[in-house]
Amino acid sequence: MAPMDNVYISLLHDFTGSLQSATGFLAEHEELEVQFGELRRNARLDALVKTKTPDGGSCVLAIEMKRIAYPRDVRMAISHLMEYRATAPQDTRVELCFVADSISPGSRQALREAGINYYDQSGTLYFKYHTWLVDIERAPIRPARKKDFALFSGAREQVVHALLYHWYGNADEGDITGAELASLSHTSTYTVSSTMQALEQLDFVESKGSGPSQRRRLRDPAALVDAWAEEWTRRREVKTRWYTYAPSGHITDRVIEGFVSHARQEWALTGAAAANAIVPRLTQVDRVEVIVQPGEAEQLASAIGLTQADKGSNVVMIERTGASLLFLDEHPERPHSRFASRFIQYLDLLNGYGRNKELAEEFRKHALKIGSSK
Structure with a gap:
């Protein structure tokens, strides 16, 4: 961390104030940017706070701080705090603490497992000392992202x-x-x-x-x-809804035939119709979603013979480019078909329509081979 500015000092005082209110621990003396270790002269701890405990004893809080705590920052802080503990005098009671504006649920769990106390500006406070335990969990404050940090666009x-x-x-x-x-x-x-x-x-x-x-x-x-x-799932996209007649159970084939014959640019099936062809879980698919190039929907609909239908539609065209049209695949049982990549299919199943959520869970497990995050 750069030389400590007033924002970090304020964050530190918020933590010690909250700790005092919850436990009675009284901060008596604080040191900032504390150098430690003989072999690593550049190793510094963000703060060291000597406290008086409610029972008249004393405890030293070794503290690392971040404004926005990314998972990698938390892992590094855990390692740094452990290094400090190894150098602390044997006769000193040291409690390791991590303080930030916002700490994600996964990072909180990692800190708990490492035996490190933590606090963030949501009012969350986890502090364990001897037989005392304070465990106040609140939803993390979502940090504002910089406009140029558009990772998924x-x-x-x-x-x-x-x-x-x-x-x-x-x-x-x-x-x-x-x-x-x-x-x-x-x-x-x-x-x-x-x-x-x-x-x-x-x-x-x-x-x-x-x-x-x-x-x-x-x-x-x-x-x-x-x-x-x-x-x-937060996106707002250009979608148009259409209707075409197809014998029961053949809507997907009808749409594929139309696009193969008339589409001159990239297109791809996505959503339930595509996913169900790979991981059959739905007995019936009543609409087909197709990714098309921006501005192409009306021309394609006219060429294929689709009728615009705000209600009762069975074809939805979604105007997109870029990542959605990478890694297209041909279904082995449907010659010349174009299916969106499995990752795009999965994301499009998260739209809450019909039984798509149920299919999404099965598709994630069996088609993507991905379980829950670590």
């Missing part, structure tokens, strides 16, 4: 998709270079580099080496898919 989203696609096909040998990922995602090496740095900060990927030979590996695919899904 544009070219960066293509990099995320390519990284997951590479992992899916190479789970045992998942390392990939920036140049390989740029080629796979159809983006620049600069875009890959900036996206990978953001993903590494969020603890989704890990890297080894440096320079052009640096390789990265997806550390937690489930967590990355969850983060992508969280952003995906």
Whole structure:
């Protein structure tokens, strides 16, 4: 951390004030940016606070602080606090603490498992001392993201998709270079580099080496898919609804035939009709969702012979480009078909329509081979 400014000092005092209110621990003396260890002269602890306990004893709080605590920051803080404890005098009672504006649920769990107390600005306070335990859990304050940190949009989203696609096909040998990922995602090496740095900060990927030979590996695919899904379900897209006659059970084939005959640009089946063809769980699919290029929906509908229908529609066209049209696949039983990648199909199942949620759970497990995040 840079030399401590007033924001961090205020955060520190919020923590000690909340601790005093909850436990009676009284801060008597504080030191900032405390150097420790003989072998690592540059090792510094953000703060060391000497407290008086309610029973008249004393306790030293060793504290690491962050404004926004990304998972990687929390892991590093845990390691740093453990290093400090190893150098502390044997006769001193030291409690390790992590303080931030916001700490995610996963990071809170990691801190608990490491035996480290924590506090954030939501009012959350976890503090264990001898037989005393304070455990106040509140929802984390969602930190505001910078506008340029749009991880799941544009070219960066293509990099995320390519990284997951590479992992899916190479789970045992998942390392990939920036140049390989740029080629796979159809983006620049600069875009890959900036996206990978953001993903590494969020603890989704890990890297080894440096320079052009640096390789990265997806550390937690489930967590990355969850983060992508969280952003995906907030989107507002251009969708148009249409109707076509098709014999019962043949709507998917009818739509594929129409698009194969008339679409001149990229398109892809997605959602329940596509996913159910891979992991059959629904006895009947009553509508087909198709990704089309922006501005193409009306022309395609006219060519295929679809009728616009706000109610009773059985074809939905979703206007998209970029990541949604990467890694298209042909279904073996439907010649010339174009199915969106399995990751896009899964994300589109999260729209809450009909039994899509049920299908999404099965599809994630059996088609993506992904369980819950770590």
